[in-house]
Amino acid sequence: MKLNGDCVKRELAVQELLAGRSEELVVIGLGSPVWDCTAIEDHALNFPLWGAMGSAAMIGLGLALAQPKRRVLIITGDGEMLMGLGSLATIAAQKPRNLAIAVLDNEIYGETGGQRTHTSFGVRLAEMARGAGFERPITAIDEESLTRAVQLVRFEAGSVLVNIKVSQDPSPLVMPPREGVVLKNRFREALLGPDALKE
């Protein structure tokens, strides 16, 4: 299937989103976004999901509220975001100043055979976020708007959502650890220090 409109290369979008990343806490929705982000770095401050589809944004909200001085990035796919749309309303009601969602929108469920998602039928996630109360949500469709999207996601205060239309190229199959407790503990240790594991 082909995207309905213009898009940027998926690989480029992920590289730009994570370029020079250091202190950010990154929650990654299951499937291709996990492989994309892990291919750049299997960072201890990544929390990649292997299941619980639809939960990425809410995990990000919990982290953003618990760690108000740290920037929280949620990188997920359109299918995963569509499964947790209620989280947009919950985030907008809480209005954390340190939360950003970047949706990699390729308009298909890439992991299950390329079935069309609702965004391929014209559902606009940025408009839904705007309706919920997100400030300045945008849709990126080319390199110029991708640059603006990255600026918003990485550096601007508020509750941010950018929907990035990306190509349907398969992601590199670079996988993080699969064990949930390992992922949790390495994240906690990197964020809170080694004593966090003694609690």
Place this chain on the structure above:
Amino acid sequence: MQSGGIGNCMNMFTLISNCRFPALVLVTMRGEWGEFNPWQIPMGRAAGPMVELAGGTICRVEIAAEVGPTVEAAAKLTFNTSGLVVVMLGQKLLGVKSFGK
């Protein structure tokens, strides 16, 4: 949340078991003692088994004087052992929603 909400949580409960997160949930029960609305019955019956299927522990309360001590004990259990603990506040304790009938 109310008992019906448990039904909406099943896939999210897998986060708790896979990652061993602490999660304390207080549930007000419907669909049992003197229920008026038949649509509440299925989740009233299923909420407990669903929590158990998800690997959670249930602390059930039917007597008002036991609410405080039960929630306190459930909180200790949750955060000392890292898992899903659900306090179910029975409809007998809460009172029946009658819709004025």
